[in-house]
Amino acid sequence: MHIHIFWDSLSPAGLQVPVVRNISAIFGVPATLDENPVRMMGYVDTRKQVDAQVLLDNLAAYKHRHDIREPVLIVVSQDLFRNGSSSVFGLARESVGGAVVSSARLTNEYYGKAGDDADLIDRLTKEGAHEVGHLFGLGHCKNHECIMFCPDNLDELDGKKKMLCDSCRSDIEETIDMM
Numbered sequence: 006m007h008i009h010i011f012w013d014s015l016s017p018a019g020l021q022v023p024v025v026r027n028i029s030a031i032f033g034v035p036a037t038l039d040e041n042p043v044r045m046m047g048y049v050d051t052r053k054q055v056d057a058q059v060l061l062d063n064l065a066a067y068k069h070r071h072d073i074r075e076p077v078l079i080v081v082s083q084d085l086f087r088n089g090s091s092s093v094f095g096l097a098r099e100s101v102g103g104a105v106v107s108s109a110r111l112t113n114e115y116y117g118k119a120g121d122d123a124d125l126i127d128r129l130t131k132e133g134a135h136e137v138g139h140l141f142g143l144g145h146c147k148n149h150e151c152i153m154f155c156p157d158n159l160d161e162l163d164g165k166k167k168m169l170c171d172s173c174r175s176d177i178e179e180t181i182d183m184m
Contacts, residue, residue, distance in 0.1 A: 006181065008034055008076050008137055011041035015082040017108055020126050024080070027130040027167060028137060031152060034181060041079055043067045048083070057085040057096040057105050065101035076102045076140040078133050084109035094132045094162065097139035104136035116159065124163075131165050138173070141180050146173050 008028065012021045021038050029036040044067075047059025064077060085093050085107040095106035111128040114120050134152045146153035149161070151170035156162040169177060 006034055006075060008032070008036040008078065009073065010036055010038050010133070011043060011077060011079045012038060013041040013045070013079065013081040016080050017082065017112075017122075017125060020122060020129065021080075023126050024129045024133060027126070028078070028134045031130075031134045031167060031169065032137065032141070032177065032181070041081070043079060045081070045083070049086075052086060054084045054086045054092065055081065055107075057087045057093055057107075060085075060105050061096065061098045061101065061103050064103040064105070065098070068101060068103060074102070076137055077104070078137055078140075079103070079105045080108065080129065080133065081105060082108050094156075095136045097136040099139055099142060102140050104133075104140055106132045106136055110159070111162075127167070128159075128162055130167055131162055134167070138169070138177065141177055143169075143173055143176060143180075146170060148172075 010025050025036045025038045043064050046063045047056035049056060087093055087096055094110060097104035111125055113124055138153050143153050145155040148154060148170040149164055150166045151173055153173050154165055
């Protein structure tokens, strides 16, 4: 069992290794890093965003064609949305074992602040691990510091720790042991 992380070529360079290592450490599961081979479909020109659900459809087809059974997380730079939301940091579909996270709204620059790679690594780790947690069957957690807490904004995301709470840790260990 391991986690595949596909890093899109337009995503911030030089951050891949620490993000992958952090996500691997949170779950205690090895993770591999590859350039994203999945076609970037779902761009909606009028919104200047990618429909995350369409991208996950393409990921599902890719996983099926290549017989990939382990969880896959795609990291992209394009802003994401899904039906019913103007934007999302990321989205997971447990049924196909695939998730996507975008760096677009995780950068300080998006909010008019000075760029900071450490902040972006922290946020990509937290959001990526959150989506991977869904792929392992975890739901949202009420503990504001847990990776599985669902933040409504960047401040709430920043308030999370790069770890699972005791309850979520117990649930994930049972799930991983069964895989």
